[in-house]
Amino acid sequence: MTVRTALVTGVVGGIGAAIARRLAADGAQVIVTDLAGAAFDEAAGRLGQPAIAADLCDPAAVAELGSRIATDYGAPDILVNAAGGVRNQVGTPLEDVDPDAWHSIFAINVDATLYLSQALVPAMKTAGWGRIVTISSGAGLRPSLTGIHAYTAAKHALVGLTKQLSLELGQYGITVNSIAPGFVLSNPATLRQWDAFGPEGQAQLINRIHARRLGAPDDIASAAAFLTGPEASWLTGQILSVDGGIT
Template sequence: MQLSFDNRVALVTGGAQGIGRAIAAALAAAGAWVHLADIDADGVAETAAAIGAQAHAADLGTPEAAQALIARIAAESGRLDLLVHAAGGVRGQVGRPIEEIAEADWRAIFAANVDAAFFLAQAAAPMMKQARYGRIVTISSGAGLRPSLTGIQAYASAKHALVGLTKQLAWEFGPHGITVNSVAPGFVRSNPATERQWQSYGAEGQKRLLDSIHTRRLGTPDDIAQATLFFLGEQAGWITGQVLSVDGGRS
């Protein structure tokens, strides 16, 4: 199946590194005009320069920030066809007993993973509805389908919420020609946080994790990118509200 995104305008959040960067690079290679957004200004600028995309430094946890970003894209490119929310993650947190979790820690993870997805979809909706076309993909996690290996309560809860938001938006946006789906990665060593998590398991823990995966290997950012591009393509036009686990069979 040949996927082409010639003349399509895409926004990928979390594009400075890891999974977001791999998705953006794959879209650019397939012909899309790509806008990258990330809270890491230097990282997103470097990635954009490397793949020929437009960089936007932004923290998208507020409606005002999301509206401003979508307005800039509309002004620069005239439309938005494809939206991938790959930003999120654990925001530097590690697993701790629930008694130790501050409210700010809980809310920071929800802001990055769920609030930003909601506000971006809200901001993009008028333009996509007017065009009668849109593809939205959220990057959730196996932690959105079962307990998280990170041990972080807010992360598991936020990814479950993101899956619910994806399904609700699919129902709301479907009549307007907009599909909304989610890719749920398994364990991928894609950024400093996941690398720290991997190292924390030690040799025995790493072996147990690998033994629990049917393919006996960890995933790569490119594995997630290719699944995402499937949902973004024309061939997936009658697929919406779905969550695709890309985890080597662990689920």
Template sequence: MQLSLEGRVFAVTGAAQGIGAAIVASLADAGATVAAIDIDEDGMASLAHRATTHAADLGSRDGARSAIADVEALHGRLDGLVTAAGGVRGQAGRPIEEISEADWRAIFAANVDAAMWCAQAAAPGMKARGWGRVVTISSGAGLRPSLTGIQAYASAKHALVGLTRQLALELGPHGVTVNSVAPGFILSNPSTERQWDAFGPERQKQIVQGIHMRRLGRAEDIANAVVFLASDRAEWITGQILPVDGGHA
């Protein structure tokens, strides 16, 4: 099955590294015109030959609207949006008594607010053209308790799953599908590598043994699923959460 995105314009948030960067590459390989969006402008330098790059802080409504407007102005339209921005923002698991308001809000801003405001900005154009794709990157932490032990991260990813399903209901009549890819444990950036190292050999072994495929995921595994959901082959799939986790025991 060949998947072609020729003639389509996609924006990818959180594009500077890891899963986001892999999604940019895979969409471009499928023929799409891609706009990479991230707060880390320098981190996107390696993507310049695959995508246009747009530095933005997506945690605010104004920042997200400005970034999407820049993409639409440059490329003439926006057919699809992949919200890969998020992560743990340098936090580690701690007892609930130690969590500050700032810590809680930082993770929600990155994982939920950014997806909401980018989708809000992108939706009018997609609705007007009667075709669109929104793919959020949630997590296994949005389906069950999080391996990170971070209360805000688990809560934010559960909220992102809810947002995905609600937007699917709202945008479906306009020809726009909204789905989510929920990765398992992916060694894709310095934060996940630090987390993996912190588990120690025994915990690492337990995690791998709990995966049917007996390996950790790769960023490309997630990107491949995104390309399918972005394609015409997935035109009657919406409101779904696709776990890409190698099988979770």
């Protein structure tokens, strides 16, 4: 049995950490990355997996990360882009959207996926096998509950990038798919958003979900395990909504 090497980004958040745990449990050699700092050190300690800090918005840092992983662990066959989010931003009126804030959300949600793909795809092409999974959002398919213009625009862009990469890379045995989570309580930002809804808003949201519950990070990890596994070899360019059903 071939042991696959996976790079999972954004493991400070609950979704990234859950994916890293699940892929490791399924037999992959998992390397994790996120921004350097105490939060990453703590997350890496809990996961117990090789951890390399990197600024994924910096193409030079991403190239160095890819080279270091290839040297120390072998070139990754699997890339799961779980880094992203709102960067502590909140919804603002259109007139108040700050250009720097706008670009910072695009940098981590879209640019990082491009840089990581550029760094890791050449080895996947040589091997004739690869799996790339992006974590988009329901906000990449419809307006965002966050009210943050940049977040929904970036997630829509990530969906487009996923489909374009699938078209380009499928001939090399590389599949590229995206998971679009619904509302998952996975990090402080989502907890703040949930609290901000208040009891009435929370009830309304739950009633829109067919399964009548919020998502959990393990729900997203299960989807990632499938998309990166052997049984999804003819599934590419797809956006898998993992949201309990949304009305």
